[in-house]
Amino acid sequence: MPDNMILPPEATGAEEEPCSSQNINDTIVVSACQKKDGKRVYNKRHYCLYCSKPYAKMARHLESAHKSKPDVAKALSFTKGSNERKRQLHYIRNKGNFAHNAAVMETGKGELVASKRRNVEALGKDFMHCAHCQGLFTRKVLWRHMRSCKLKPGSVAPKPGKNRVQSMCKYTGPVPSHIKKELWEVISGMNPDPITDIIQHDRVIIDIGQHLLNKGGPSDKNKQNVREKMRELGRLIQSARRVTTLKTMEALINPKNYMETVKAVKFTCGFESDTSRFLIPSLALKLGNALVKVCRLLKAQGLISNNKELVKNASEFLDVHEEKWNEMISATALRNIREAKWNVPTLMPFTEDVQKMHAYLSQMQDEWHKSLSESPSTKAWIVLAKVCLAQIILFNRRREGEVASMPLSAFLTRDSTDPHEDVDWALSEVEKKLCRHFSRIVIRGKRGRPVPVLLTSKMLCVLELLVEQREACGVLKDNGYMFARPGAMTHFRGSDCLRGFAKECGAKCPKSLTSTRLRKHAATLSTVLNMTNTEMDQLANFLGHDIRIHREFYRLPEKTLQLAKISKVLMALEQGRLAEYHGKNLDEIGIDPDEKALDSEEDKGSVEEGNFSTVDEPSAEETLPPTEGGEMQLPTCKRRKPPSSDDEMPSSSAMEPFPKGRATQKKKKKKMPWQKTEVQAVERHMNRFIKSCIVPAKSDCEKCLRAEPEALQNRDWQNLKFYVYNRITAFKRKVQRK
CATH class of the missing domain: 1.10.443 (hpI Integrase; Chain A)
Incomplete structure (x- = not known):
C-alpha cells in the first residue's frame, strides 16, 4: 500500500472524538409518573419563573405571590376559567420550567421537568423543548405536539418531517455563554449533525464566525455565507480527527503540524494520489483562504491579549503557508479546474x-x-x-x-x-x-x-x-x-x-436559458456595439460586474474567436495571400472558405476583376460631406482600427486586388461609371463604413445588394467593397492636405 495514500476513516480505525453536547444529558433523568395502589399520585412540581421554587399549584402561587408582575397581571385580567387565561398561565408555567431545565442542563445536576411524564424513568437526552411554548417533550412525539401547539404564532408554517422539527427545536435552549445570540441564530439554521457539534465547541470556529458576521452584517445572505464558512472549517476538523492526531482548529494552525493540516485538507477534498486530482478542487482553494483568515484572526487576538506564543504560531504558520500551499495544494487544484473546462461546450442562449x-x-x-x-x-x-x-x-x-x-x-x-x-x-x-x-x-x-x-x-x-x-x-x-x-x-x-x-x-435549448448564461450572453454580445468606455462602465455597473472582470472575461467565446478570426490568417497563409491584406486588422479581412486558391497563372488570368484593376480618384460628389463648420473631420470613437495615414496603399501592391502583372495577363473590361441612383443606394446602407474608415466585409456588401436589388443589379459585392475603399482613401487624402 502506498505511503502517500489517504485512507478512509473506517480503514484507519480512527474514531471521532465525541462532542460534549452529545453526552450533556446522559446523567440527567426525567422522573416517571408514580402510582400507589394502582392509582396515580399527583406529586409533580412546577418551578416558578420569578422565585425559582417548585409548587404543585402554580396558578394559585402566581396569583397570591406575583400578581404585580406584568405577565401575571395580564393573565389574571381575563375571565376566570377562560381559555385565554389558561393559555397565558400555561405559558408562564412553561417558562419557569424552562429556566429550571436550562440550569440543570448547564450544571448537569438535578431532574428535568417534562410537560408529560412517561410511565418509566427516562434519560434527558430523549427530550427536547418546543420552540413555541418551551414545554419539554420526548423527541418522538415532538412533531405531533408542534403541529397543534396552542402557543404557535400564526405566521409560522408547520415544518414537515420529524427531523426538521427537531432541527428547529434543538437550539431553543439557553444560549451558551461563549456564543453571542446573533451567532447562535446562525448556528441554529444548521442541521443537527456531528459537524454542527464540532462547530459549537471549537472556540476558533466560533470566533471566525463572529468575525465574519460582524464584518458582513445581519442580512440573510451574509448569515448563509457565515454558515457555509463555519461548516467548511468544521468538515476540516472532522477529517483531521479521522486521519491525523489533531483535534481542534488551534492545533491545525501550528507550523509544526503544517503537513498534518495539508493531509487533512487533501482528505476533505477527496485527493487521489495516483492521478494527482482533487474530487472537489474548489473546496481546496476555499480552505486555503479560510486558513489565512483564521491565522490573521488568531494573530490579532494574540496581540490584544499579549499571548506571544499564539502570535508566534500564527505568524510562522502564515510564512510556511505562503511558501508551501501553492506547491502542495493550490497548483494542483487550479490545474484540475482548468483541465475540467477544456472541452466543456459553451452554452449560449439562442x-x-x-x-x-x-x-x-x-x-x-x-x-x-x-x-x-x-x-x-x-x-x-x-x-x-x-x-x-x-x-x-x-x-x-x-x-x-x-x-x-x-x-x-x-x-x-x-x-x-x-x-x-x-x-x-x-x-x-x-x-x-x-x-x-x-x-x-x-x-x-x-x-x-x-x-x-x-x-x-x-x-x-x-x-x-x-x-x-x-x-x-x-x-x-x-x-x-x-x-x-x-x-x-x-x-x-x-x-x-x-x-x-x-x-x-x-x-x-432550454438548458441555456439560465440567469448566468443570459447575463453572459448580454455582456458578450455588447462587444459588437461601438460603445465608449463610459457606456461600457454603465453596462457593467447595471449588471453588477466589476469593470475589470467585465472587460477580461465577457468577450466572444474563445472557440468562436479562433474559428472566426484566427482561421482567416491561417487560410491566407495557406493560399499565399497574406500580403494582400497589408495594413488591415482581422475584422477587415474577408476571405471565403469556399474560395479556391489561385495557384496557376492560368487561374489568375481568368479572374474577373470588374473595374477594380486600379484605384481611381473619386469625383467631387463621391467625397464625404463636410461637417456643419465646413471642415472635414476624422471620426473619433471607433472600435476597430481604421487604415492609418502611414499606409501608403495607392503605391503598394497591397492596395490592388491582385499583385502587379496579374491584370496585364487578361483583357480589361470597360469601366462602368457609377450612376447617381447607385451611389445613393450604396450610401443608404454603407455610409457607416465610410464615416468610420472601415472597409466592409463580403457579408456586409451582400446585405446591401439584397436590400437594393434594382438599383445595384449591375454590381457585385467586389464593386461595392472597392467603391467604399475608394471613398475612404479620398477622405483620408483630403484630411491630410488640410
Missing part, C-alpha cells in the same frame, strides 16, 4: 429561444393577471409571482438570487419621482419617453453592491396586484420578501422558475 420565452411569459402574465384580479386564489398568486419573477430576471439579465430575495420594502419605497428638469435637456425625446415608461428599484447585489432593476409598466401593474392580494392569498404577514411563498417564511427560487418556463415555452 435569440430565438429568448424571444419565445419573452412571448410565453407575456401570454402567461396576461392570463393569470386577469384570473387573480377577478377571483383571488393562492394558485393564481403563485403562478403570477413566478411569471413576474422570471420576467424581471430575463429582462434585466439580473442574478436570479438578487431578484428572488427582493424585499417587499424595496418595492414599496421605490423612487417614483420624475427626472429632474435640469437633466431633461440632456436627453433625446426617445430617452425622455423611456424614463417615463420604466420604473427603477435598487436592490442588494453581490458583495453588497447596489444594483438597479428596471420594470416595465406591465410588470409594475402585476407587482402592485401581488402586493394588494398578499394576505388574501395566504402569504404570511411577517414574510418580508416580494416573491414570498404562501404559508412559509421563504421566497420562490428564480432558477426553478426559469427552468420550468424554459421547458414550457418550447425553446430549442
Whole structure:
C-alpha cells in the first residue's frame, strides 16, 4: 500500500472524538409518573419563573405571590376559567420550567421537568423543548405536539418531517455563554449533525464566525455565507480527527503540524494520489483562504491579549503557508479546474429561444393577471409571482438570487419621482419617453453592491396586484420578501422558475436559458456595439460586474474567436495571400472558405476583376460631406482600427486586388461609371463604413445588394467593397492636405 495514500476513516480505525453536547444529558433523568395502589399520585412540581421554587399549584402561587408582575397581571385580567387565561398561565408555567431545565442542563445536576411524564424513568437526552411554548417533550412525539401547539404564532408554517422539527427545536435552549445570540441564530439554521457539534465547541470556529458576521452584517445572505464558512472549517476538523492526531482548529494552525493540516485538507477534498486530482478542487482553494483568515484572526487576538506564543504560531504558520500551499495544494487544484473546462461546450442562449420565452411569459402574465384580479386564489398568486419573477430576471439579465430575495420594502419605497428638469435637456425625446415608461428599484447585489432593476409598466401593474392580494392569498404577514411563498417564511427560487418556463415555452435549448448564461450572453454580445468606455462602465455597473472582470472575461467565446478570426490568417497563409491584406486588422479581412486558391497563372488570368484593376480618384460628389463648420473631420470613437495615414496603399501592391502583372495577363473590361441612383443606394446602407474608415466585409456588401436589388443589379459585392475603399482613401487624402 502506498505511503502517500489517504485512507478512509473506517480503514484507519480512527474514531471521532465525541462532542460534549452529545453526552450533556446522559446523567440527567426525567422522573416517571408514580402510582400507589394502582392509582396515580399527583406529586409533580412546577418551578416558578420569578422565585425559582417548585409548587404543585402554580396558578394559585402566581396569583397570591406575583400578581404585580406584568405577565401575571395580564393573565389574571381575563375571565376566570377562560381559555385565554389558561393559555397565558400555561405559558408562564412553561417558562419557569424552562429556566429550571436550562440550569440543570448547564450544571448537569438535578431532574428535568417534562410537560408529560412517561410511565418509566427516562434519560434527558430523549427530550427536547418546543420552540413555541418551551414545554419539554420526548423527541418522538415532538412533531405531533408542534403541529397543534396552542402557543404557535400564526405566521409560522408547520415544518414537515420529524427531523426538521427537531432541527428547529434543538437550539431553543439557553444560549451558551461563549456564543453571542446573533451567532447562535446562525448556528441554529444548521442541521443537527456531528459537524454542527464540532462547530459549537471549537472556540476558533466560533470566533471566525463572529468575525465574519460582524464584518458582513445581519442580512440573510451574509448569515448563509457565515454558515457555509463555519461548516467548511468544521468538515476540516472532522477529517483531521479521522486521519491525523489533531483535534481542534488551534492545533491545525501550528507550523509544526503544517503537513498534518495539508493531509487533512487533501482528505476533505477527496485527493487521489495516483492521478494527482482533487474530487472537489474548489473546496481546496476555499480552505486555503479560510486558513489565512483564521491565522490573521488568531494573530490579532494574540496581540490584544499579549499571548506571544499564539502570535508566534500564527505568524510562522502564515510564512510556511505562503511558501508551501501553492506547491502542495493550490497548483494542483487550479490545474484540475482548468483541465475540467477544456472541452466543456459553451452554452449560449439562442435569440430565438429568448424571444419565445419573452412571448410565453407575456401570454402567461396576461392570463393569470386577469384570473387573480377577478377571483383571488393562492394558485393564481403563485403562478403570477413566478411569471413576474422570471420576467424581471430575463429582462434585466439580473442574478436570479438578487431578484428572488427582493424585499417587499424595496418595492414599496421605490423612487417614483420624475427626472429632474435640469437633466431633461440632456436627453433625446426617445430617452425622455423611456424614463417615463420604466420604473427603477435598487436592490442588494453581490458583495453588497447596489444594483438597479428596471420594470416595465406591465410588470409594475402585476407587482402592485401581488402586493394588494398578499394576505388574501395566504402569504404570511411577517414574510418580508416580494416573491414570498404562501404559508412559509421563504421566497420562490428564480432558477426553478426559469427552468420550468424554459421547458414550457418550447425553446430549442432550454438548458441555456439560465440567469448566468443570459447575463453572459448580454455582456458578450455588447462587444459588437461601438460603445465608449463610459457606456461600457454603465453596462457593467447595471449588471453588477466589476469593470475589470467585465472587460477580461465577457468577450466572444474563445472557440468562436479562433474559428472566426484566427482561421482567416491561417487560410491566407495557406493560399499565399497574406500580403494582400497589408495594413488591415482581422475584422477587415474577408476571405471565403469556399474560395479556391489561385495557384496557376492560368487561374489568375481568368479572374474577373470588374473595374477594380486600379484605384481611381473619386469625383467631387463621391467625397464625404463636410461637417456643419465646413471642415472635414476624422471620426473619433471607433472600435476597430481604421487604415492609418502611414499606409501608403495607392503605391503598394497591397492596395490592388491582385499583385502587379496579374491584370496585364487578361483583357480589361470597360469601366462602368457609377450612376447617381447607385451611389445613393450604396450610401443608404454603407455610409457607416465610410464615416468610420472601415472597409466592409463580403457579408456586409451582400446585405446591401439584397436590400437594393434594382438599383445595384449591375454590381457585385467586389464593386461595392472597392467603391467604399475608394471613398475612404479620398477622405483620408483630403484630411491630410488640410
